[in-house]
Amino acid sequence: MRAALVALMILVALPAAAVQPDEVLDDPVLEARARELSKGLRCLVCRNENIDESNADLARDLRILVRERLKAGDSDEEVIAYLVDRYGEYVLLQPTARGxxxxxxxxxxxxxxxxxxxxxxxxxxxxxxxxxxxxxxxxxxxxxxxxxxxx
Structure with a gap:
């Protein structure tokens, strides 16, 4: 019974473990912005999972890219625009209602x-x-x- 409970707790915690410790920014404000942006970005491998929860390699690359752009001084809108230009609107979990x-x-x-x-x-x-x-x-x-x- 105890082993089943531990296994269940591990399975529930897996999505939270998607962001690796080496990805986390030292600045808590920038990290909070990165986490907020990541919630709205689709993992291009997992489809309807955001990049913050995905363990896919491409999601990791996108998380790192978001953090690099934030460290470079980009605003949230500039980061999103950069990713949309690079990957198309499909990268957004909620695409715009335009065009x-x-x-x-x-x-x-x-x-x-x-x-x-x-x-x-x-x-x-x-x-x-x-x-x-x-x-x-x-x-x-x-x-x-x-x-x-x-x-």
């Missing part, structure tokens, strides 16, 4: 609204179709029906 990405942001809700409108039209036509078939038979149709049924 080509705007199509992706709008496509989901637009498709949902189109499907909703299509379903509404289908139901309206189906309802109208039933009303038309519920009309009473004409006198000729009734006579023909009696003839067929042999009444």
């Amino acid at each position: 080509e990405n705007l199509i992706l942001w709008i496509a989901g809700p637009a498709m949902f609204l189109a499907a909703l409108a299509g379903a509404g039209l289908y139901l309206r036509r189906r309802r109208n179709g039933r009303e038309e078939t519920a009309q009473p038979l004409s006198a000729e149709e009734e006579a023909r029906l009696r003839e067929i049924l042999g009444d």
Whole structure:
């Protein structure tokens, strides 16, 4: 039981151990900025994991690059712009809603609204179709029906 608890604690702590001690900056203010920036940057290997939590080599390289840019005096915006220029907007966990990405942001809700409108039209036509078939038979149709049924 105790071994299982220790194993569980180790597994829970793994993402926190992604940032290696040799990566940590001496200046706590710069390190806090680096950690905050890293939370919004996607690991290009792990996909939906930020670089601060990823153990991938590329994530480590990105963490080091962020810290180097901060030590060089770049602002947070300049660091992000540098990484986007180098790796594209895919490096951002939350890409901007501008330009080509705007199509992706709008496509989901637009498709949902189109499907909703299509379903509404289908139901309206189906309802109208039933009303038309519920009309009473004409006198000729009734006579023909009696003839067929042999009444």
